[in-house]
Amino acid sequence: MIDYRSDTFTKPSPGMLEAMFKAEVGDDVYGEDPTVNRLEKMLAEMFGMESAIFCPSGTMTNQIAIKCHTVPGDEVICDHMSHVYIYEGGGIALNSASSVRAVLGDNGRLTAEQVADSINPDDIHKPRTSLISLENTANRGGGSCYNLTELKNIREVCFKNNLALHLDGARLFNAIVAKNEKPEEYGQIFDSISICLSKGLGTPIGSVLLGTKDLIKRARRIRKVFGGGMRQAGYLAAAGIYALENNIARLEEDHEHARLIAAALAKKDFVAVILPVETNIIIFEVSGRIHPVEFVEKMRENEIRVTAISKTQVRIVLHLDVTKEMVSKTIKVIEQL
Numbered sequence: 358m359i360d361y362r363s364d365t366f367t368k369p370s371p372g373m374l375e376a377m378f379k380a381e382v383g384d385d386v387y388g389e390d391p392t393v394n395r396l397e398k399m400l401a402e403m404f405g406m407e408s409a410i411f412c413p414s415g416t417m418t419n420q421i422a423i424k425c426h427t428v429p430g431d432e433v434i435c436d437h438m439s440h441v442y443i444y445e446g447g448g449i450a451l452n453s454a455s456s457v458r459a460v461l462g463d464n465g466r467l468t469a470e471q472v473a474d475s476i477n478p479d480d481i482h483k484p485r486t487s488l489i490s491l492e493n494t495a496n497r498g499g500g501s502c503y504n505l506t507e508l509k510n511i512r513e514v515c516f517k518n519n520l521a522l523h524l525d526g527a528r529l530f531n532a533i534v535a536k537n538e539k540p541e542e543y544g545q546i547f548d549s550i551s552i553c554l555s556k557g558l559g560t561p562i563g564s565v566l567l568g569t570k571d572l573i574k575r576a577r578r579i580r581k582v583f584g585g586g587m588r589q590a591g592y593l594a595a596a597g598i599y600a601l602e603n604n605i606a607r608l609e610e611d612h613e614h615a616r617l618i619a620a621a622l623a624k625k626d627f628v629a630v631i632l633p634v635e636t637n638i639i640i641f642e643v644s645g646r647i648h649p650v651e652f653v654e655k656m657r658e659n660e661i662r663v664t665a666i667s668k669t670q671v672r673i674v675l676h677l678d679v680t681k682e683m684v685s686k687t688i689k690v691i692e693q694l
């Protein structure tokens with residue numbers, strides 16, 4: 358099977374497993390796991406941020422960040438298809454007792470003007486806007502990337518209105534590689550950044566939240582309450598260190614593979630719209646002669662797995678367990694449909 362359902366389907370490589378086996382560990386709840394401490398320090402330094410905390414999932418790092426930036430009754434502004442809003446089980450309401458202003462962005466991206474227009478006035482009828490949460494790359498936007506200039510403009514709006522700015526950077530390294538940016542540029546803009554190690558970077562488990570010393574200190578308390586305090590987590594952190602050292606630059610291969618498959622899809626009469634392919638995700642509409650569910654089935658008969666994400670859309674995600682040969686096979690299968 359060639360699995361394009363998600364970049365979470367990657368399995369640790371032999372080199373990564375070896376790094377995990379060799380990890381020096383301790384009790385991380387006591388702050389005594391040297392490998393977790395090294396991973397946290399490594400990422401914080403990379404982004405020029407003060408501190409970091411290793412967590413089991415990206416949902417947890419996002420939810421902890423939102424809880425740090427809000428008090429009950431507040432409102433969070435985000436795109437209407439944000440992971441924090443549609444894929445985290447209503448966590449903003451459940452964990453932070455906050456409401457959401459869901460904004461219709463451009464393939465998952467908000468403009469500074471949209472953000473400014475969505476901030477509630479100081480009016481007792483309205484929830485207090487306290488946080489803006491952005492996603493880069495935007496999953497449901499087809500892996501779309503922000504422009505740094507727009508992010509800086511949004512930062513300005515946050516300064517002026519005394520709002521916190523969080524980044525769900527589950528696939529931030531895909532954006533950084535695709536747009537040839539530097540991690541520090543993001544560290545300067547955001548109050549907190551969540552990074553997934555278990556997506557394109559290929560680790561089995563783990564996400565990291567970055568922020569100021571004070572924010573991460575509060576995050577440690579919330580992580581414990583959420584049940585995310587882990588003990589000898591260094592075995593997992595070692596996979597993260599290995600991924601940061603070996604799997605970042607190669608993300609460009611995934612992007613190239615995505616462009617090749619998208620080009621093959623573009624030639625088919627049953628493919629209507631393909632969202633611009635900027636990174637490792639292809640989202641396209643299937644209509645006419647073939648129904649999306651039928652497309653998924655036909656691919657599956659050829660040992661290729663893809664997902665129908667809505668009544669009309671199919672998603673293909675590239676990752677490090679998909680080889681050049683697998684991409685060639687996939688293109689041949691598409692050509693024959």
Ligand SMILES: *Cc1c(COP(=O)(O)O)cnc(C)c1O
Pocket residue numbers: 413414415416417419440441492495496525527528553556564
């Ligand atoms: C995968 C993902 C997350 C985190 O998901 P977990 O499965 O909880 O690690 C957060 N945001 C986006 C955009 C994602 O794609």
